[in-house]
Each structure stands twice: as structure tokens, then as C-alpha cells.
Amino acid sequence: MENKEDLQQRQYVNSGNFNARIYLNRMFSTNQFPWPCWIFDQFKLMDHAKVLELGGGNGLLWMANAQRIPAQWEITVTDISSGMLVDARGNLDALRGRLHFEVMDAEQIQYPDSTFDIVIANHMLYHVQDRRRALAEIKRVLKPGGTFYASTVGNRNMLEMRELVHEFDPHSKYNEVLGSIETRFSLENGREQLLEYFGDVQLILYNDSLLVTESEAVVKYVLSLNGFSSDQVVLDQGSVDHFKEFIDRKMTQSNGQIYIQKSSGIFISSRLR
Numbered sequence: 001m002e003n004k005e006d007l008q009q010r011q012y013v014n015s016g017n018f019n020a021r022i023y024l025n026r027m028f029s030t031n032q033f034p035w036p037c038w039i040f041d042q043f044k045l046m047d048h049a050k051v052l053e054l055g056g057g058n059g060l061l062w063m064a065n066a067q068r069i070p071a072q073w074e075i076t077v078t079d080i081s082s083g084m085l086v087d088a089r090g091n092l093d094a095l096r097g098r099l100h101f102e103v104m105d106a107e108q109i110q111y112p113d114s115t116f117d118i119v120i121a122n123h124m125l126y127h128v129q130d131r132r133r134a135l136a137e138i139k140r141v142l143k144p145g146g147t148f149y150a151s152t153v154g155n156r157n158m159l160e161m162r163e164l165v166h167e168f169d170p171h172s173k174y175n176e177v178l179g180s181i182e183t184r185f186s187l188e189n190g191r192e193q194l195l196e197y198f199g200d201v202q203l204i205l206y207n208d209s210l211l212v213t214e215s216e217a218v219v220k221y222v223l224s225l226n227g228f229s230s231d232q233v234v235l236d237q238g239s240v241d242h243f244k245e246f247i248d249r250k251m252t253q254s255n256g257q258i259y260i261q262k263s264s265g266i267f268i269s270s271r272l273r
Helices: 004-011 016-027 035-041 060-064 082-091 131-141 159-168 174-182 190-194 215-228 237-253
Strands: 048-054 072-079 099-103 116-122 142-153 199-206 209-212 258-261 264-270
Touching: 016 209, 016 215, 035 060, 048 131, 072 082, 082 099, 116 131, 131 142, 131 190, 142 190, 159 174, 159 215, 159 237, 159 258, 174 215, 190 199, 190 264, 215 237, 237 258
Parallel strands: 048 072, 048 116, 072 099, 116 142
Antiparallel strands: 142 264, 199 264, 209 258
């Protein structure tokens, strides 16, 4: 299991690993409406709002929607990794003055009670070790009537990728690393966890899959998973060339592309009191 030190010092020391996964999902998605724009469409767009994003990474959500952000929104982007926020500041320089950035642990949100109208956790709650504590903190800093948006994936997300890696190397730690992470807060169990703290929990699904035509993108995606745990390697560096050859053969056998199913969506919850 990854810990906070692994996330800060290995997986998310900067946005390199994150970008490898984003590239695969952006370039080969069958849904023509990008995920960050779809996420933004789920937000309740009030004129004035104080907004907190937890695990904001390199700022992708706000980069993709820069022209759509209401003028009177006060947005704070946080992440446990200072390196990710360095990248976020650079990526969002055009929005300088409109966004604030803070290194912050979701288990210890450094704001007073009832501060925010909106809190966002986009594909990050499954990384949080003590989710009960984090959810209690999120509820605490939300205003009564405020909304919490938490996106995640389902248990069959990227199933064909898992199968490919296992076929190439039956001893790979892919399932132990990524599977154990994503199932902590998933489409299947997220609602139950949220209902302990919030009311009116709604799930909206995002329909998507991948048709991948570039073996290098698959290799970089799998390599990006190595940093989640210091003692579990998903793809050994010495096997990279052989893995690429393996993926190339698979693509040749399937008309130059590999199909990978996706399973993702967003929970929308409200603080009732």
C-alpha cells in the first residue's frame, strides 16, 4: 500500500507520472467531450462561490475550463505534493490572482468551519489513508447547503490493461498496486462512505472507453504506476523494450488498436446541516 511519503516523494513528486496517464486517456478516448469539461459541467454554477479543490494536481481541471470559470469564484487549489503545485502554478499562470495554491493534506484542512460553498476531490479520495477523517473535515469546511463533488472509478476500469500486463508478466504487481488503491473509494462503495457524512448522494456516470493505437503510450502509462509503492514494481525498467514489443504484437493482431473499457463517474453530495 502506498503511503503519504511515497505519494509526495515518488508518485507525485511532479506531474510526470500523472501526465503519462492523462495522455493515454485524452488521446485515445472514445468520448469526444473531455473528462475535465464534463466534471465542470456537473458543478452548480452560482455567481459567487468559495471553492476548494483537494488533490488538484497540476491544475488540469482549471486549465481545461479557464474560459468558463465564473468571475466571482474564489478558488483554492491544494495538493499534498508541493511539486505538483509548482506545475499547477505554471500551468495556470494566465489565471494569476484568481486562484490560490496551498500544500495541504485532505485529512487536515486548514480552514475554519463553514468556509466553502463547493469542495472538489477529483480522482483522489482513494489515495487518502484515513477517509473518515478526510470526509469529516470536508463536511466541516463546507457551508450548510454546500456541495461536495467526488469523482472516482469503478472496479472494472481499465480491465483490459490489467489483463495485458498480467499476460505479459504474471508476477507483475499491477493488481496489488492499482487495484488495492482504486477499490478503497470506488463507484461501487463510494456512496456508502459518503452517506455517513452527507445527504442526498447522487452518482452520475461518464460514458467512455479507449481505443489505443500507440504502444509507447501504453508503456508510459504502465511505467507511471511504479511510483505508487516503494516496494512493488508494476513494470521493471529492464522489461520495457520487451513489453513494447508485446503491445505492438497485440495491436497487430487486433487491427492496429487495443480496446480498453473505462468506468468512471462523480458523486454529488450536499451538507444538510
